Amino acid sequence: MGRSPCCDKARVKRGPWSQEEDAILKSFVERFGNAGSWIALPQKAGLKRCGKSCRLRWLNYLGPELRHGGFTDEEDNLILSLYGEIGSKWSVIASRLPGRTDNDVKNYWNTKLKKRYMAITREERQPSPPPPPSGDGSIAVADSQSQDDEPPPPPPTPPALANLGTAVAEDDELLLKSEQLYAELMGLIEQQSTSTTGPSTRDRESLTATSSSSSGTSPTVSRSGSCSMWGMDVQDTTLLSESSTGSSLFDAYGGDDAFGAALPAYSFLDLLAASYDEVAAVAHELLYY
DNA sequence: AAGAGCTACAACCGCAGCATA
DNA sequence: CTATGCTGCGGTTGTAGCTCT
Numbered sequence: 539m540g541r542s543p544c545c546d547k548a549r550v551k552r553g554p555w556s557q558e559e560d561a562i563l564k565s566f567v568e569r570f571g572n573a574g575s576w577i578a579l580p581q582k583a584g585l586k587r588c589g590k591s592c593r594l595r596w597l598n599y600l601g602p603e604l605r606h607g608g609f610t611d612e613e614d615n616l617i618l619s620l621y622g623e624i625g626s627k628w629s630v631i632a633s634r635l636p637g638r639t640d641n642d643v644k645n646y647w648n649t650k651l652k653k654r655y656m657a658i659t660r661e662e663r664q665p666s667p668p669p670p671p672s673g674d675g676s677i678a679v680a681d682s683q684s685q686d687d688e689p690p691p692p693p694p695t696p697p698a699l700a701n702l703g704t705a706v707a708e709d710d711e712l713l714l715k716s717e718q719l720y721a722e723l724m725g726l727i728e729q730q731s732t733s734t735t736g737p738s739t740r741d742r743e744s745l746t747a748t749s750s751s752s753s754g755t756s757p758t759v760s761r762s763g764s765c766s767m768w769g770m771d772v773q774d775t776t777l778l779s780e781s782s783t784g785s786s787l788f789d790a791y792g793g794d795d796a797f798g799a800a801l802p803a804y805s806f807l808d809l810l811a812a813s814y815d816e817v818a819a820v821a822h823e824l825l826y827y
Numbered sequence: 828a829a830g831a832g833c834t835a836c837a838a839c840c841g842c843a844g845c846a847t848a
Numbered sequence: 849c850t851a852t853g854c855t856g857c858g859g860t861t862g863t864a865g866c867t868c869t
Contacts, residue, residue, distance in 0.1 A: 552838080552839075553837095553838075553839095554837070554838075555837085555838090588839090590839085590840090591838075591839080594837090594838070594839080595837090595838085598836095598837075598838085599837075599838095606836095641836085641837080641838090642836085645835070645836050645837080646835085646836090648835095649834060649835055649836080650834085650835085
């Protein structure tokens, strides 16, 4: 019995991510974490991407704590010595390098360090010419020992959401708009939902896991779980759908939601694209009907 | 200037393991 | 106990940009 594919490959976009997609994903994850499930996230965020792809993009590229760019000699040495100890456990190796992902380390290994490692091990097997001076980045055993005593890196400081706009100037307006719309809508929904159940245990864990992966943080989600629209339980979201039939926003995905009852009837992107009046109308319906 | 080769890195794929119903 | 869904992981591929001839 084969596994069902994680998504319909014919219906999802593949290949490089655009700046706009990055901005949407980043904004969404910073607010709501993975919204309970990476698989469901693209639909909720309005992205035509596989959930797995979204997760990878966030973990390997968009995460606020990530460092990109050249590896230092110290990092080289640590990777080489750890590879010698544990082999290709890239996630373990990456966990010892703050700001680096397993994909980063793996790529770096395959393109550069592997050759160096081969050369070194070849030298060790042959009757030995003296090792090169340690200043050129060769393996320094003492390095890995000193790393053992190193305290875990401090949790990275989450970036202000405003930083996103500086990176993607053309999305400025869109994001600002979403800020305003969500601030208003969330305030109203929070009032409405205080009497309903909060996020399920699994949702909370999922959000927390996202926010703390590799000791990273997700500024809004973990702190304000009760305010997270997508973190709500099925009851909450069906409440949203049922209470607001007829709204153009809720029509966005059709009356009986193609993605199942657990999902809201409109996406993050729909809200971004909606006019202020439309969102206000939805909020009004939520409050008074 | 053009094309071949190389490098770096983003992204995809499929499997394993865990959690849950 | 089992089936299913989801996440995490490691291997691999694709491709843009750079360097060399």
